[in-house]
Amino acid sequence: MVLSGFVLALTLASVAGCGLRTSGFGGGWLGGGSAGGGTSEVSSESTGAVPVATTSRMSIAAAKPVDAYVLLGGRIKSCWFNADAPLLPNHVYRANVSPNGNTVQITIHQKLALGRPGLSTYAIDFKQEGPSTVVTTENRKMPPDLAAKMQYDIDRWKRGESNCSKEMPKAVAAQPAAAR
Template identity: 60%
Template sequence: MSLSSFGIGGGGGTSLAEEEATGSTGAPQATNVAVTRAGPLDTYVVMGGRIKRCWFNATDPLLPNYVYRADVSPSGSKVNITVHQRADLGRAGLLTYIIDFKQAGGGTVITTENRTMPPNLAAKMQYDINRWQRGQSDCSKTMPATASAKAAKPQARVQ
């Protein structure tokens, strides 16, 4: 199933921003990702399935030391996915990342917030969300560069 069939991605949504999460220190900041024509519940069903399949699968998870939690409002107009560090017995520990799906007019606004996720993982998660919003559905192994990784990269000097 494609997000574009719900008006998500494939030109069906209106992109507000496509920023890489850098995991900067300081106050957490939400990053607006997209507005879609689908409702929050429909958007969550598609995106949540991809998140579970790509980030939390049993054989090769992106986030083996984290757990996934979802909360859906009774009306379905708001859905919240939270990612937590894995605590004893697989329980949810420290909150590290938030993905919100909220009703906005005739569509859904998807926002993300990195609380304490390492910058490389936060950047990968934002990269995947942006790809899926545009209609891709695969579990890419591509790791985007983060601002801190770019700064740490040694510069070649010509003499």
């Protein structure tokens, strides 16, 4: 009942264009990066033996981690793992929710025999920071084209889109050096 009330309030606020505190990246129910508060972009450190993982952060205004997980996790399962045309047919979805719902992690694993999870290839963390939930994504071993599509979908969903797009992100063409 509480979750359906939250979803209804979130939908009404989105339609009315009021009441949501969004940050960066142009609105929607998800904002990006810092929301004017004390959060900052995640930095990656490089050590000689460990490759740097790609991470991205976004905040979900006024949502608890478990509520944000229900909304985003539902889109992930229906778009990336659907029976008809899954984006990730050779992967499995796992979620770990803390007993109090303040931290949630979705991990995407390579699929082993009998559908068992193998190597973790992508992670999405939901953590409470003040009144908002911060969502951090990490590409651990996912091929770059799939990781780009996954991040593209997450970015679309944070702007309020809810469909399962087959569109791949457009690669940024390298800019030629300016003549001097």
